[in-house]
Structures are given as C-alpha cells and as structure tokens.
Amino acid sequence: MNLDLPLIWIAVIALAVFLYVSLDGFDLGIGILFPFARSAADRDTMMATIAPYWDGNETWLVLGGGGLFAAFPGAYAALMPAFYLPIILMLLALILRGVAFEFRVHGRRRGKRLWTFFFSAGSITAAAAQGLVLGGFVHGVSLRGGLFVGGAFDWATPYALLTALGLVAGYALLGAGWLMIKTSDELHGDARRWARIAAIAVAVLLAAVSVATLVVEPHVAARWGWTGSGFQIARFARLAPIPMLGAAGLLTLTIGLLRGAHAWPFVGAVVVFVSGYLGLAASFFPYVAPYGLTFRDAANDSGALGLLFAGLVFILPVIVGYTAWVYWVFRGKTTADAGYH
DSSP states (O other): OOOOHHHHHHHHHHHHHHHHHHHHHHHHHHHHHGGGOSSHHHHHHHHHHHTTTHHHHTHHHHHHHHHHHHHOHHHHHHHHHHSHHHHHHHHHHHHHHHHHHHHHTTOOHHHHHHHHHHHHHHHHHHHHHHHHHHHHHHHOOOEETTEEOSOTTTTOSHHHHHHHHHHHHHHHHHHHHHHHHHOOHHHHHHHHHHHHHHHHHHHHHHHHHHHHHHHHOHHHHHHTTBOSSSBOHHHHHHHTHHHHHHHHHHHHHHHHHHHTOSSHHHHHHHHHHHHHHHHHHHHHTTEEETTTEEHHHHOOOHHHHHHHHHHHHHHHHHHHHHHHHHHHHTOSOOOTTOOOO
16 A cells, blocks of 8 residues: 555644644643733642643644654755744743743742743743744745745744734633633633633634735635635635634634633634634645745655654554543642642
C-alpha cells in the first residue's frame, strides 16, 4: 500500500497545532484573566485548575514545530526567518510563564505579586506573539526560489495586530469557559461574566479579521469568491459551511451562558476555534508558506518521511493516551484548597 506521506504529515502537523491552540489556549487564557481576579486566593484556584495540564498541553507545540522541521524542512527554512522575532518573543514568554508558575506557589507577599505579574504578562505576550505570527502568515511570506527574501518586520502590520487582539480575546474566552467547568460559587460567577465579555469581543474581532482578510489578501479573497463588490455565489457556497459552523459555535456559547450551563460555553468556544481554523485551511491550502511554497514542494524525501512515520505510529498514541488519562484523572471541580504541590 502506497501512503501519501506528505499529506499524512501535513494533516498530523495541522492537528497538532490545533490541539495546541485549543488546549494550551485555555491555560494561556487563565493568565490573561489573572488581572481581573478578585483576590490572590481566586488566582490560586485559577492556577490549580490548570496545574495538571498546562505543561502537557505544550507537547502539541513541540510536535507541531518538530514535525514541521523534520517533515517539511523547506517550509521551516522559509518561515522561520520571516517570523524570528515574534517566535522568539513567544518562546521567551512561555519560558517566563513556566518559571512564574513554579515559583509563584513558593513566593511570599512581594514575591508572589511579582510572579503573578510575570505569569499574566507571559501569557498575554505569548498569545499576542502567536497572533502576530498568524497575521503575518495569512498576509503572505516573501519568497524567491523557496527562500525568504523579505524583511525582519514584514509581519508587523495593522492586520497582524488585529489578529493578535483576536487571538488574545479568543484565549480569554477559552480560559473563562474552562473556569466555568472547573470552579464553583463566586469564581464561577466571575468566569461567566468574563465569558460574556470575551464572547462579544471575539465575535466583533472575528468579523473584523474576516473582512480585513478579504480586503488585504487577494489570494484569500479569490478563494472565497470575493470580487471587491460582492461574492461569487457558487464559489462562496462551497465554503459557506465553515462560517456557519462558527455561527453555531457562538450560538451554543450564548445559549450555554444564558441557561447557566457549565460545559457548553467552553464547547461553543472550541467550535468557534474549529471554524476559524478550517477557514484558514480553506484560505491557503496547499500552501505551507503562503503563497509561494506548497506542502509537497517543501516535503522531505520519501525515505525520511517513512522513517519519521514509523516513529509517529509509536509516539502519537502515547501522547494521546497520557493526555486523555490526565484529563480523566483530574476531572471534576477544583476546590479552593487544592494546591499545585
């Protein structure tokens, strides 16, 4: 049986990136929401809700980045120079956030305030940096012969800033939804209020990013059938289920909030992220470095992909298995006296 290894690998990397965004998104969202907590005790509880998961969630980032490097070295070589600065900023922010997570629990009054600030700042900075990379990616990468020929700040555009704001709001929504699942009493009520505010911000920014994408990027506009004055109905109709899915997610989120549900707002937020992710895929696939390098052009040779695939068959079930096991073991509400250590 002949396997289409480049297609398999691009699907695996896409899945890993989405799982990172949706899983690490909610614990980044906790840090984004930190400044709005009523007390240090509430922040302790917020951290306890993600303590068993946060470092495991970042496994998917490693798999996505490592898979890109190994399976698509051409894409890695083209994309990294284009986004060195925001990617390094993201990694430094994630490191700072991880250190703050471990040190905050041991800090006294002044030290605890300092590590609280660093945890929140690291979360916000990491989310914003990811949004800047996303905006620069969708806007396109200047390539010649498969190599990056642009400038170090090509990603720094108003469009990228808009996507960064949208991603920060989206992560805050995921974080609020997670707190609604894991907490009760006063903190649960605060999380519900934060979710309402974040949902409005996400809806507005998602609409703004969608419109801006059609305006600033002609490749995407053509894919969705936008002519500058209207849509080509036949072309848009093929992709219409994607924004409809996003609308269904927002509706699920809204109904869940109105009815006082604990889990459905989070489910609705994840569906919105699924819709956005599918919309991105529909906008630039098969490019891995828009809009000049496809995943087949960037792929490693078949022998290397086959060897990597053999390792993937072993390691991917292990990652999925221990991730599912951790979420199952630590299911249920997090109590106020729960401690990280």
